[in-house]
Amino acid sequence: NFVLTQPHSVSESPGKTVTISCTRSSGAIGSNHVQWYQQRPGSAPTNVIYEDNQRPSGVPDRFSGSIDSSSNSASLTISGLKTEDEADYYCQSSSDTYNQRVFGGGTKLTVL
Amino acid sequence: QVQLQESGPGLVKPSEALSLTCIVSGGSVNTDSYYWSWVRQTPGKGLEWLGYIYYTGSTNYNRSLKSRVAMSIETSRNQVSLRLTSVTAADTGVYYCARDRGFGWYDKWGQGTLVTVSS
Numbered sequence: 001n002f003v004l005t006q007p008h009s010v011s012e013s014p015g016k017t018v019t020i021s022c023t024r025s026s027g028a029i030g031s032n033h034v035q036w037y038q039q040r041p042g043s044a045p046t047n048v049i050y051e052d053n054q055r056p057s058g059v060p061d062r063f064s065g066s067i068d069s070s071s072n073s074a075s076l077t078i079s080g081l082k083t084e085d086e087a088d089y090y091c092q093s094s095s096d097t098y099n100q101r102v103f104g105g106g107t108k109l110t111v112l
Numbered sequence: 113q114v115q116l117q118e119s120g121p122g123l124v125k126p127s128e129a130l131s132l133t134c135i136v137s138g139g140s141v142n143t144d145s146y147y148w149s150w151v152r153q154t155p156g157k158g159l160e161w162l163g164y165i166y167y168t169g170s171t172n173y174n175r176s177l178k179s180r181v182a183m184s185i186e187t188s189r190n191q192v193s194l195r196l197t198s199v200t201a202a203d204t205g206v207y208y209c210a211r212d213r214g215f216g217w218y219d220k221w222g223q224g225t226l227v228t229v230s231s
Contacts, residue, residue, distance in 0.1 A: 001175070033215045037159075044208055044221040045159065056219065090159055092216045099172055101149075101161035101216040 002026045004091050004104035011110040014081050020107045022091030023073040030067055032094045034074040039088045039106075048089075049076060078109075086111045114139035116209045116222035124203075124229050130196040134209030134222060135189075142167050142187040147212040150183065150194045153224075154205035164212055165192055204229045 003025040012018040022034065034052050037045035047056055049065035052074065062082075067074045074093075078085055091104040120132035134148070141148055147164040154160070163173035165183040173181045182195045196203060207227055211220040 033217070035215075035217050037218070044224050045218070046221070047217065047219055050213075050217040050219075088158075092159075092218075094215045098175060100175060101164075101212075103151075103159040103161060106158040 001095050001097075001100055001102060004093060004102055006089075006091060006104040006107045008105070009108040009110065011112055012081055014083060014111055016081050017077060017079040018081060018109065020076045020078075020089050020091075020109070021071075021073050022075070022104050023071065024093065027095070028069065029072045029074055029093075030069055031096060034065065034067060035092045036063075036065055036074075036076045037090045037092065038085075039090065041087075045090065081111050083111050085109060114211065114220050116211065116220055118207060118209050118222045118225040120207075120225060120227070122226055122228060124199055124227060125231050126200055126229055127198055130194075130199050130203065130207075130227055130229075132194045132207055132209075132225060132227070133191055134193070135191045136211075137190070140187075141185060141190050141192060145213070147172075147214070148183075148185065148192040149210045149212045149218065151208045151210055151218070152203075152205045153208070154202065157205075161216070162194065162196075162207075199229045201229050203227070 005023045036049035039045040053065040090106045115137045149164040150162040180197045184193045206224040208224045209222040210218040
């Protein structure tokens, strides 16, 4: 199986824009859809991006997703940061072999 | 509104089996639209996919756990279950039931249940 690598933590100020990367170790990033999950302390994860760049209903358009084949990575961008965006963020994708689901290690976003 | 609710013992002894149930309300597990999945989160660590079961009973498990994990589905009770054998302290964590719309797009999650492995 491949590994999805995320930065351990990122921080930014309210109102600014932050981008969280998710790099796939082997296999093309575009070969399987990437999802992103937000997890606040003490709560279950919630989906903020699916199919690389689609937002579920109810997720503000401040959240956007993209993939970059040249770096074999996916990115989650949050613009107009709010203190409520402070959470852990996980990327997720699947493998063609055995259809295994893989999560990234998570990134702690601090909005200060 | 579909809701998922996990239940089971909060404390399991080492070498024994962990058994959890996920009751689905507001929707049926007997549908070809979703895969019913289990994901866990161990202390200080991230999310780990354990596997999923389809309404037909077909399963797909995390290959790193394959020999210890088993899932089942009871359409009459609208629930899915997880069994993890030969547990150790490393299996301590919060276990989530989640609805997978395909390729790992989890659109519904249970609140999670904490399982501690200790004698």
